[in-house]
Amino acid sequence: xxxxxxxxxxxxxxxxxxxxxxxxxxxxxxxxxxxxxxxxxxxxxxxxxxxxxxxxxxxxxxxxxxxxxxxxxxxxxxxxxxxxxxxxxxxxxxxxxxxxxxxxxxxxxxxxxxxxxxxxxxxxxxxxxxxxxxxxxxxxxxxxxxxxxxxxxxxxxxxxxxxxxxxxxxxxxxxxxxxxxxxxxxxxxxxxxxxxxxxxxxxxxxxxxxxxxxxxxxxxxxxxxxxxxxxxxxxxxxxxxxxxxxxxxxxxxxxxxxxxxxxxxxxxxxxxxxxxxxxxxxxxxxxxxxxxxxxxxxxxxxxxxxxxxxxxxxxxxxxxxxxxxxxxxxxxxxxxxxxxxxxxxxxxxxxxxxxxxxxxxxxxxxxxxxxxxxxxxxxxxxxxxxxxxxxxxxxxxxxxxxxxxxxxxxxxxxxxxxxxxxxxxxxxxxxxxxxxxxxxxxxxxxxxxxxxxxxxxxxxxxxxxxxxxxxxxxxxxxxxxxxxxxxxxxxxxxxxxxxxxxxxxxxxxxxxxxxxxxxxxxxxxxxxxxxxxxxxxxxxxxxxxxxxxxxxxxxxxxxxxxxxxxxxxxxxxxxxxxxxxxxxxxxxxxxxxxxxxxxxxxxxxxxxxxxxxxxxxxxxxxxxxxxxxxxxxxxxxxxxxxxxxxxxxxxxxxxxxxxxxxxxxxxxxxxxxxxxxxxxxxxxxxxxxxxxxxxxxxxxxxxxxxxxxxxxxxxxxxxxxxxxxxxxxxxx
Amino acid sequence: xxxxxxxxxxxxxxxxxxxxxxxxxxxxxxxxxxxxxxxxxxxxxxxxxxxxxxxxxxxxxxxxxxxxxxxxxxxxxxxxxxxxxxxxxxxxxxxxxxxxxxxxxxxxxxxxxxxxxxxxxxxxxxxxxxxxxxxxxxxxxxxxxxxxxxxxxxxxxxxxxxxx
Numbered sequence: 031x032x033x034x035x036x037x038x039x040x041x042x043x044x045x046x047x048x049x050x051x052x053x054x055x056x057x058x059x060x061x062x063x064x065x066x067x068x069x070x071x072x073x074x075x076x077x078x079x080x081x082x083x084x085x086x087x088x089x090x091x092x093x094x095x096x097x098x099x100x101x102x103x104x105x106x107x108x109x110x111x112x113x114x115x116x117x118x119x120x121x122x123x124x125x126x127x128x129x130x131x132x133x134x135x136x137x138x139x140x141x142x143x144x145x146x147x148x149x150x151x152x153x154x155x156x157x158x159x160x161x162x163x164x165x166x167x168x169x170x171x172x173x174x175x176x177x178x179x180x181x182x183x184x185x186x187x188x189x190x191x192x193x194x195x196x197x198x199x200x201x202x203x204x205x206x207x208x209x210x211x212x213x214x215x216x217x218x219x220x221x222x223x224x225x226x227x228x229x230x231x232x233x234x235x236x237x238x239x240x241x242x243x244x245x246x247x248x249x250x251x252x253x254x255x256x257x258x259x260x261x262x263x264x265x266x267x268x269x270x271x272x273x274x275x276x277x278x279x280x281x282x283x284x285x286x287x288x289x290x291x292x293x294x295x296x297x298x299x300x301x302x303x304x305x306x307x308x309x310x311x312x313x314x315x316x317x318x319x320x321x322x323x324x325x326x327x328x329x330x331x332x333x334x335x336x337x338x339x340x341x342x343x344x345x346x347x348x349x350x351x352x353x354x355x356x357x358x359x360x361x362x363x364x365x366x367x368x369x370x371x372x373x374x375x376x377x378x379x380x381x382x383x384x385x386x387x388x389x390x391x392x393x394x395x396x397x398x399x400x401x402x403x404x405x406x407x408x409x410x411x412x413x414x415x416x417x418x419x420x421x422x423x424x425x426x427x428x429x430x431x432x433x434x435x436x437x438x439x440x441x442x443x444x445x446x447x448x449x450x451x452x453x454x455x456x457x458x459x460x461x462x463x464x465x466x467x468x469x470x471x472x473x474x475x476x477x478x479x480x481x482x483x484x485x486x487x488x489x490x491x492x493x494x495x496x497x498x499x500x501x502x503x504x505x506x507x508x509x510x511x512x513x514x515x516x517x518x519x520x521x522x523x524x525x526x527x528x529x530x531x532x533x534x535x536x537x538x539x540x541x542x543x544x545x546x547x548x549x550x551x552x553x554x555x556x557x558x559x560x561x562x563x564x565x566x567x568x569x570x571x572x573x574x575x576x577x578x579x580x581x582x583x584x585x586x587x588x589x590x591x592x593x594x595x596x597x598x599x600x601x602x603x604x605x606x607x608x609x610x611x612x613x614x615x616x617x618x619x620x621x622x623x624x625x626x627x628x629x630x631x632x633x634x635x636x637x638x639x640x641x642x643x644x645x646x647x648x649x650x651x652x653x654x655x656x657x658x659x660x661x662x663x664x665x666x667x668x669x670x671x672x673x674x675x676x677x678x679x680x681x682x683x684x685x686x687x688x689x690x691x692x693x694x695x696x697x698x699x700x701x702x703x704x705x706x707x708x709x710x711x712x713x714x715x716x717x718x719x720x721x722x723x724x725x726x727x728x729x730x731x732x733x734x735x736x737x738x739x740x741x742x743x744x745x746x747x748x749x750x751x752x753x754x755x756x757x758x759x760x761x762x
Numbered sequence: 763x764x765x766x767x768x769x770x771x772x773x774x775x776x777x778x779x780x781x782x783x784x785x786x787x788x789x790x791x792x793x794x795x796x797x798x799x800x801x802x803x804x805x806x807x808x809x810x811x812x813x814x815x816x817x818x819x820x821x822x823x824x825x826x827x828x829x830x831x832x833x834x835x836x837x838x839x840x841x842x843x844x845x846x847x848x849x850x851x852x853x854x855x856x857x858x859x860x861x862x863x864x865x866x867x868x869x870x871x872x873x874x875x876x877x878x879x880x881x882x883x884x885x886x887x888x889x890x891x892x893x894x895x896x897x898x899x900x901x902x903x904x905x906x907x908x909x910x911x912x913x914x915x916x917x918x919x920x921x922x923x924x925x926x
Contacts, residue, residue: 068834230897248812
């Protein structure tokens, strides 16, 4: 019976058996990586599986079995299909380079929205009501809707506190996600350094997509591969050409000057339009254009300026990848300039509203008192408390936060409209015209102008990044904006997917702005910081409106936190936080962090130096190996010089035994004749049977080292031979 | 051996194998017959039809090197071409595929053949020569003017796009 069998097994045997089981399991796991024939794989698999099944139960005595079952269950439960394993899990709209950005955005948006809506939908009270001026303004979309009641409902949900925490926590979470992704990318991608290293080899071996099954796609792919090779060839040939560097510099300065003028012009235009919109705010008879003028102008600028930049950039004649980076940088500057001008103008408006508020507050208190007075007058009954004034009659303050939220929502909506229209007209209508008019047009519309639109990867990614920046900024004042954006992203994904397949052709130039996605993630990070600033500034400095929003009535928005600490948390925590908030503690903490950053920075620089040194060494080793194989002399000038200085072989007396053990790479050239060690032979040049045959004695015994001819060499000769490693073969 | 095991694990794949030659491929493997399909049939599959290296792919996975695949080899081929196959495995098979003269090295003629297949003969002979010599120069580490597997692997491991 099994119990006695198990007891009779000694400890040593159990250990050995355990080891074997582990080994078999490892073989099963590694089997995927081995290039075996299926037959061999199946044989091994069956063997290992049987062994494992037979002995694993015996070892564990039930506990092991349970643990094993638990492990199996956990891996089955927790392991879903990895990202990118099936088509529906990879983003079709933007190609592989941008897939990561998109998933960051989608994850963040969906999670956040779901969270907000479940909490908010359950606990919102309806103290504010709908005026005829537009229901949306007073809906859950905007800041003004939320009541400032401290706790809500049965569970005493603290709405104001949660509003603030979610608003700030959103930024914190996004920051973490972006930085984590960047760190992961830096790990994998290895930075932008090595683009030029294997250009032709990669083009040859990795450009074909083995998943292509469609004849038209295959033709496209052949064409793009051919174009890409031709481009590299032209590139290679151009590197030998000599250019007039002064002319080039002048042209570049000129181009930059023109672009700065454009940027300045667009900034001024936005400022002007914002001022105009402030005047419009006082009038009532506005056409649709005048109401949405600001947002339209901003979207149009974003549409018109990039192609303008591209045409100007043709003066500069940069390498395509560098030109792309400049272009992206300029578009980024354009967007930032526009956004910040818009924000400053908005701040002006907010200040106006704050002033207005003071007078309205007085007016509303007055109206309330009047209402009570009238009520007692009409009812002649001073004991009952009068019912509260009908909410729609209460005089409303100019809720500045909602106004800001409205502006952001309008901006997003107009952005959506412009994007969709552009695709419809710029891509779809163009494709239809080219396809059908081609039959009766004088020149070939498809091959030359206008032809089909190209799918602009970098432009679209930038669009996503900017969109996200706007959402980050507006989300605090218009929580519903996040929901709107999610809907927009979902619908535009399908829409653009269709548009790309139906109307676009692949880009002629196939290159990316950066090898890893870190360039775009860096942009995203920058935008995150820049959108964080205005929101945090307003939370800290501006007073909330007196009658709308979850912070109404308080002096500053973050007073909510103080209140919570005072009322909800135990007393000692309050005193503790009081001590922690002392500048005497905070300043040293900040200093410490600055020092840590400085230290880590210098450590990383040191590592980079070490890496560069190692790379150089490898390159030198490789070159020497090549030269040795080809029986030519070393091309390294330093080595050549040293060799020239060495004594003539045939004149040397027999060498004394070596004094320095191990491999010495430093030899004093010129100390010929006396006690010179023939160490030089080993360390500097590689043994070359043809050139030096005159030495009669092999160098003396050295320390133990790998002998040549040891079986450590893989296919292709192995790296161990040659310079200074191990002993040279004995000379004859 | 064990085709019945394979059959039970991937019935759809066997379905595809069967429909290539319904009269040849049995539906049940209890007698363990040894059926091999010729190259011409395999390369007519839609997944491989457009691939410039289809002949080489099939030859690499066949046991006799002529392109005749048994069901085991068929499954082998698709598992290596699959998206979730590990990178090292793909590297090994890619090397074999590009090695046209099957000497375990990628010599200049292999590179030229690869290039011509990729560009469908659109490049001039001088351009072909230039590209092949540059590629050889870039990847050849030990200076023997052919690429051994370690050269190839070293070069591919740094490539950002090599997944398919």
